[in-house]
Amino acid sequence: xxxxxxxxxxxxEGSKRIITAVVTDIEGEEISENLLGEMFLFNSEExxxxxxxxxxxxxxxxxxxxxxxxxxxxxDKTESxxxxxxxxxxxxIEFFLEPVLDKPHLTVFGAGHIAQPLVKIxxxxxxxxxxxxxxxxxxxxxxxxxxxxxxxxxxxxxxANSNIKENDFLVIVTxxxxxxxxxxxxxxxxxxxxxxxxxxxxxxxxxxxxLREDNISEEKLEQVHAPIGLxxxxxxxxxxxxxxxxxxxxxxRDR
Amino acid sequence: MRKEVLEKIIEYKEKGLKIARVFIIQxxxxxxxxxxxxxxxxxxxxxxxxxxGGSDEKKAVEHAQYxxxxxxxxxxxxxxxxxxxxxxxxxxxxxxxxxxxxxx
Numbered sequence: 001x002x003x004x005x006x007x008x009x010x011x012x013e014g015s016k017r018i019i020t021a022v023v024t025d026i027e028g029e030e031i032s033e034n035l036l037g038e039m040f041l042f043n044s045e046e047x048x049x050x051x052x053x054x055x056x057x058x059x060x061x062x063x064x065x066x067x068x069x070x071x072x073x074x075x076d077k078t079e080s081x082x083x084x085x086x087x088x089x090x091x092x093i094e095f096f097l098e099p100v101l102d103k104p105h106l107t108v109f110g111a112g113h114i115a116q117p118l119v120k121i122x123x124x125x126x127x128x129x130x131x132x133x134x135x136x137x138x139x140x141x142x143x144x145x146x147x148x149x150x151x152x153x154x155x156x157x158x159x160a161n162s163n164i165k166e167n168d169f170l171v172i173v174t175x176x177x178x179x180x181x182x183x184x185x186x187x188x189x190x191x192x193x194x195x196x197x198x199x200x201x202x203x204x205x206x207x208x209x210x211l212r213e214d215n216i217s218e219e220k221l222e223q224v225h226a227p228i229g230l231x232x233x234x235x236x237x238x239x240x241x242x243x244x245x246x247x248x249x250x251x252x253r254d255r
Numbered sequence: 256m257r258k259e260v261l262e263k264i265i266e267y268k269e270k271g272l273k274i275a276r277v278f279i280i281q282x283x284x285x286x287x288x289x290x291x292x293x294x295x296x297x298x299x300x301x302x303x304x305x306x307x308g309g310s311d312e313k314k315a316v317e318h319a320q321y322x323x324x325x326x327x328x329x330x331x332x333x334x335x336x337x338x339x340x341x342x343x344x345x346x347x348x349x350x351x352x353x354x355x356x357x358x359x
Binding site: 001006008101102 | 261264265269290327356
């Protein structure tokens with residue numbers, strides 16, 4: 001079964017959502033009890049891999065039936081579910097279907113006074129967290145004890161190696177609008193689930209105008225959360241961090 | 256299944272350890288979020304992750320060790336006491352079904 005899990009890991013690197021199915025119960029004579037705990041991996045289009053040959057041999061003929069296959073492929077892509085599938089009139093299998101997820105990842109650009117409480121709060125929300133800044137004096141584990149990764153480098157260097165995916169959440173809180181512009185320009189075409197940028201409406205307009213000159217579409221600009229955070233009347237850095245964290249939760253939970 | 260659990264399974268298997276993955280498949284309570292909560296158990300009873308702690312987790316770990324020995328996977332029903340339920344944030348006690356999947 002080790003190879004099966006390695007295959008799952010490999011598929012996780014791809015862009016398609018993947019789901020595992022585990023046999024958790026068997027009713028009927030046709031299917032042997034020793035398939036309990038066996039698995040297969042699939043996405044919304046096809047079965048990718050079985051955990052063993054005996055599993056594949058046993059299930060293959062049933063999975064050829066459109067109806068059975070559709071019941072599986074229509075599984076929820078975000079939540080796990082227990083599903084009983086009738087193979088024929090005498091046989092039924094219960095599967096535990098479960099999406100395979102990478103922990104959502106928060107990247108904070110800028111290690112200033114908003115970033116500190118934001119990282120603290122978001123560490124409670126099951127994110128893995130990276131902070132990027134080129135100023136070593138701000139970026140250390142004293143300031144960010146809850147961060148998973150601190151990257152002391154120029155933003156330009158960061159983007160040379162970054163791979164932003166659909167479970168990435170990006171918060172742009174750098175020390176100046178020229179840096180905000182630089183970061184936003186590099187991430188605006190990414191698949192990130194959330195992009196938020198701090199600033200007054202005047203600063204946001206300055207950044208957006210420059211991006212328009214770069215031929216960035218209005219549609220893309222509208223997807224950026226700026227001004228950042230839910231409007232709860234925040235004043236202090238910690239309060240602003242709470243507003244940003246709340247907005248991130250709302251996006252993550254599709255509100 | 257979460258990525259860090261997946262990584263841990265691969266790490267354990269590369270070390271040649273016998274393990275089981277224990278996960279909640281059904282939770283009869285007002286909090287469906289607990290479904291899918293998972294932990295790994297080794298043959299020696301070491302754990303990675305938690306399904307909520309308390310005496311029920313202890314029961315699950317012991318049963319997982321027994322099943323690793325037998326090399327078979329099985330469903331297990333656990334009835335949570337009020338106290339244990341409170342620990343994982345449930346107001347009332349309840350019943351959870353867990354599955355112990357031996358990973359050979």
